[in-house]
Structures are given as C-alpha cells and as structure tokens.
Amino acid sequence: MQARLSARDLACRRGERLLFRKLTLDLGPGDMLHVRGHNGVGKTSLMRILAGLAPPFAGEVERTGEVGLVDGRHALDLDRELADAMRFWARLDGAGDPTSAMERLGVDALADIPTGYLSTGQKQRAVIARLLLRARAIWLLDEPFAGLDTASQALLADLIAEHCGNGGLCLYVSHQPVDLPATVLDLAEYAA
Ligand SMILES: Nc1ncnc2c1ncn2[C@@H]1O[C@H](COP(=O)(O)OP(=O)(O)OP(=O)(O)O)[C@@H](O)[C@H]1O
Structure with missing residues (x-):
C-alpha cells in the first residue's frame, strides 16, 4: 500500500x-x-x-x-435501515458488499434498524465499518x-x-x- x-x-x-x-x-x-x-x-x-x-x-x-476520514459528521439518513445505509455508502465509495465489514464491527445484527434509532456507539461502529469498505x-x-x-x-x-x-x-x-x-x-x- x-x-x-x-x-x-x-x-x-x-x-x-x-x-x-x-x-x-x-x-x-x-x-x-x-x-x-x-x-x-x-x-x-x-x-x-x-x-x-x-x-x-x-x-x-x-x-x-x-484518505479515509472518520469524524463526527456521520451523514446518516436517519430513516434508512442500517443495511441499506451501508449499501448506500458502499455505492458512494465504489465498494462491494458491506456485509463482512458489518460483521467485523458487530453491527450486522442491527441491519434492519433505522440508523436514527442506533445508539452513539452503534453509530460509531457503523462509521468504522464504512472505513473498512475500501482500502x-x-x-x-x-x-x-x-x-x-x-x-x-x-x-x-x-x-x-x-x-x-x-x-x-x-x-x-x-x-x-x-x-x-x-x-x-x-x-x-x-x-x-
Ligand atoms: N469556522 C470557524 N470559525 C471560527 N472559529 C472556529 C471555526 N471552527 C472552529 N473554530 C474554533 O477553532 C478552535 C479549534 O477548534 P477545533 O474543533 O479544531 O478544536 P479541537 O482541538 O478539535 O477541540 P475539541 O478537543 O474540543 O474537539 C476552537 O476555538 C473553535 O471554536
């Protein structure tokens, strides 16, 4: 790299x-x-x-x-279910299926929860999962x-x-x- x-x-x-x-x-x-x-x-x-x-x-x-930047600006659509939000990010990032990144961060079980309902730490884990979507x-x-x-x-x-x-x-x-x-x-x- x-x-x-x-x-x-x-x-x-x-x-x-x-x-x-x-x-x-x-x-x-x-x-x-x-x-x-x-x-x-x-x-x-x-x-x-x-x-x-x-x-x-x-x-x-x-x-x-x-550059992969993680900061406080999550830019999450609060009504979108997490799996859908991750797929949206993956498309934006030119990446493939986000499932393995979600599993790595332990947010795969939250796939059908609207992101607006996620706790602070859960959101942060999703943001870190996004970081892994692409090298x-x-x-x-x-x-x-x-x-x-x-x-x-x-x-x-x-x-x-x-x-x-x-x-x-x-x-x-x-x-x-x-x-x-x-x-x-x-x-x-x-x-x-
Ligand atoms: N757009 C802006 N216009 C004027 N001042 C600003 C602007 N953005 C940030 N500041 C000021 O610049 C200073 C540094 O802000 P910054 O967010 O970089 O600090 P930080 O070290 O990350 O702080 P923290 O530990 O609280 O997150 C602060 O005093 C802040 O109020």
Missing part, C-alpha cells in the same frame, strides 16, 4: 485566531500518530487540513494514497474511540494495528490513552 502524509510548516487560523503554527510531520507506511491537546487547540482543524477539506493558513500538505492508505480518525465500549475500543485498536501492519498509516485524535505503539503529538506545543 502506498501511504505517505507529509506536512511542512503548517499554520491554522480560525476566524481571527491563529491556533497553531510551525507544525511539520512526515508519516509513511506503518506509522501511527496519536494527536492530543486540550479542547479548542485545533485537533479537528488539523485533521480537516490534512484531509484536504480545509486550506492551511500557511504551509503545505502532501498525500500519497487515498485507503491514510486513516485520519477524529475521536474514533469516543462512545465505544471497552470491547469495541480494543477492536478499533486492533484494526488500526492491522491497517498499519499492512503498510497503511493512521493519525488519530484521542483524549484517552490508547494501547497502541503510536508516536504522540501534543498540539499544544505548537499553539500560537
């Missing part, structure tokens, strides 16, 4: 405020980076910049490989462990390890410690 994510001298401004600056990183196959920092330091903003969804105030980002080299996961029970947190850690073991890379934001051999980046150290 071709995976590379580099950022040079990144700065981020939101409204009138400069949040962080002079952030440089270079991630390749197998690399894991745990981004942390206090509320409002700019973690979500950083993820959006790295994903190419927002421009940096300064600096450059280079990506090799497709994407660069995983950008914003608070992916939030709302997950202990078993699901361990499963997600396993999935990240597997992804990186297969030559992918993963950058995740988490306020909680995660049992993975990731390098830690404290965004507060780059606060402007």
Whole structure:
C-alpha cells in the first residue's frame, strides 16, 4: 500500500485566531500518530487540513494514497435501515458488499434498524465499518474511540494495528490513552 502524509510548516487560523503554527510531520507506511491537546487547540482543524477539506493558513500538505476520514459528521439518513445505509455508502465509495465489514464491527445484527434509532456507539461502529469498505492508505480518525465500549475500543485498536501492519498509516485524535505503539503529538506545543 502506498501511504505517505507529509506536512511542512503548517499554520491554522480560525476566524481571527491563529491556533497553531510551525507544525511539520512526515508519516509513511506503518506509522501511527496519536494527536492530543486540550479542547479548542485545533485537533479537528488539523485533521480537516490534512484531509484536504480545509486550506492551511500557511504551509503545505502532501498525500500519497487515498484518505479515509472518520469524524463526527456521520451523514446518516436517519430513516434508512442500517443495511441499506451501508449499501448506500458502499455505492458512494465504489465498494462491494458491506456485509463482512458489518460483521467485523458487530453491527450486522442491527441491519434492519433505522440508523436514527442506533445508539452513539452503534453509530460509531457503523462509521468504522464504512472505513473498512475500501482500502485507503491514510486513516485520519477524529475521536474514533469516543462512545465505544471497552470491547469495541480494543477492536478499533486492533484494526488500526492491522491497517498499519499492512503498510497503511493512521493519525488519530484521542483524549484517552490508547494501547497502541503510536508516536504522540501534543498540539499544544505548537499553539500560537
Ligand atoms: N469556522 C470557524 N470559525 C471560527 N472559529 C472556529 C471555526 N471552527 C472552529 N473554530 C474554533 O477553532 C478552535 C479549534 O477548534 P477545533 O474543533 O479544531 O478544536 P479541537 O482541538 O478539535 O477541540 P475539541 O478537543 O474540543 O474537539 C476552537 O476555538 C473553535 O471554536
């Protein structure tokens, strides 16, 4: 898997405020980076910049490989049954049958439940199942462990390890410690 994510001298401004600056990183196959920092330091903003969804105030980002982004924006049609929602995502993502990804995340038993009825953790597991629908080299996961029970947190850690073991890379934001051999980046150290 071709995976590379580099950022040079990144700065981020939101409204009138400069949040962080002079952030440089270079991630390749197998690399894991745990981004942390206090509320409002700019973690979500950083993820959006790295994903190419927002421009940096300064600096450059280079990506090799497709991005799989998990953030709080689930974009689920609340009336659609989960199996149907997953098939919709699979079509959007150019992927095949979502059944095995649903089984891996243990949401196959929820197939006929409208997504609006799913609990927070169940929705999050569905979103992670979507991430597995298609091979994407660069995983950008914003608070992916939030709302997950202990078993699901361990499963997600396993999935990240597997992804990186297969030559992918993963950058995740988490306020909680995660049992993975990731390098830690404290965004507060780059606060402007
Ligand atoms: N569109 C915007 N315009 C102005 N300010 C914004 C905008 N979006 C976010 N901000 C501000 O930028 C700062 C950083 O937000 P961001 O969501 O990146 O922080 P975070 O580190 O992810 O926080 P948390 O840990 O609470 O999720 C916050 O003070 C937020 O209010």
